[in-house]
Amino acid sequence: MAKLLVTGGAGFLGSHLCDRLVGLGHHVVCVDNFLTGSQDNVGHLSPNPLFEMMRHDVTLPFEIEVDGIYNLACPAAPVHYQRDPIQTTRTNVLGAINMLDLAARVGARILQASTSEVYGDPDIHPQPEDYWGRVNPVGIRSCYDEGKRCAETLFFDYWRQVQLEIKVARIFNTYGPRMHPNDGRVVSNFIVQAIRGEPLTIYGTGRQTRSFCYVDDLIDGLLSMMATAADFTGPVNLGNPVESTMIELAELVLAIVGSRSRLEFRPLPQDDPRQRCPDISLARKSLRWEPKVGLEDGLRQTVAYFRHRLAAA
Template sequence: MRISNRKRVMVTGGAGFLGSHLCDRLLREGCDVLCVDNFYSGTKDNVHHLIGNPNFELIRHDVTFPLYVEVDEIYNLACPASPIHYQRDPVQTTKTSVHGAINMLGLAKRIKAKIFQASTSEVYGDPEIHPQPESYWGRVNPNGIRSCYDEGKRCAETLFFDYWRQHDLEIKVVRIFNTYGPRMHPNDGRVVSNFIVQALRGDDITIYGDGMQTRSFCYVDDLIEGFVRMMGAAKEVTGPINMGNPGEFTIKELAETVLNMVGGKSKLVFKPLPSDDPRQRQPDIGQAKSILGWEPQVKLQEGLEKTIDYFRKQVSASVM
């Protein structure tokens, strides 16, 4: 017999950038939260403030191995998401996406839990359609240096929908576009954190390619709101649903904006574009708006201010 009426929610990758913010949100909503992470790219610092909360539990575990727990909902966020981290051990990255999905889906099936998959805009590869709707199948290199992540996430989506069709499992699949905010890893190679840290240190700001490639940047609080709405949607709402900010900026525009906000004397330095780096990335969020009533609220300038404040404290404390 259950002693508590609190919803029990597991977040894999819960000590990561997105996972830790999701744990915060779920605890504020009165859930019991089980945070699962192997700390490959996540860090205990991201959830340190939650240690001691009686409704929060932290487990060191790698999702490529089965896990036996009792929960009501599972958010599967486990997988390094930045190129530097996922290319460091590409075989393990693929295993995390594929074996991790198999293990979490198997758990959800056994305990009849609702399960959420954090997929990615990288399933679209270097797109021929702009902006990218969920109906677009993508243009992905299956054997490039980014394929461990791109194809791993595509396979995870396949597994989720096969479990849904074959076992009537309640699934929720969200495709995440570029997200930024406090608790990003300072050395993860993503443009927002890169540019902010370089500007704060007075280093040259490194732009790969000509800087004309575009990205759309969503503040983390907006994305977490979308996650929660998706998990709370009706059973027939499976996704995949795009989540991101459709405001599109060139990488050069982002660098110049960060530099103006931080100040200093950093210069823009251009280097060759990495292999398979997409030229355009912008979400079509029509489904998120019509089905979930969700769209981003935080403007880029506002989100950057909060993110810069976070990294300024990190630089001042010489943590990085």
């Protein structure tokens, strides 16, 4: 049994990771400032003696003895990270420094939950890990995109300078139960709008594509990445290489929900990428990992979650 720290552990991905780690018999310390995370996501773990909740902001240092760190702290949806872009940058950069310093002090292996946003609006498709990206450094998304890029820089500088054991995973679009209903991301938007009978909001022409990875598959990838040999740092893309257009996704959600909502088209937001799809060759080779849950199956589970949540609300 290891003692593991999960920052952002009450968020969408973090709570699923805490579930899995506790289920594997590890002692998990969940750290979250509840800016976008929720006690509801981890409340079921509270009675478990292997789970510990700590309310804290990672931009401030703290002391704890742990064997490993998963650094997931940061708002991930544009509507959330653009609300306070300065704090978003602080979380990405100062949070990374504080967690890296902690890992160095206690000799812990540390994983950074990076993002496909480091590739920006790509001119290479699909995106391999050796592509440096096409990112606007001064746009409304830059606090997140460049913050995550800077965090990767810090991780590799700590690896080179103090020989810290690091793992960097670049997470592509992930969906599933516990997504925030008002996070503004396309899967949660479409499902909530379809259940409520509201028009499904499509930005641009709806021909832009995304690839959608179910949360259980993503957590499998993070665990596999953390378990690799010490000399394997990544970065590694984690995501589903099967693309869907926004119109295809909308039609599938409508069919699953059984909704007659219409599609409503609006202008494309600034710096919104036209295509986003991972090249997962490295993950297949080095992690023996690839997604298993199909989009329709994953959406059915996600729709069931949102039906229950909206009914309770």
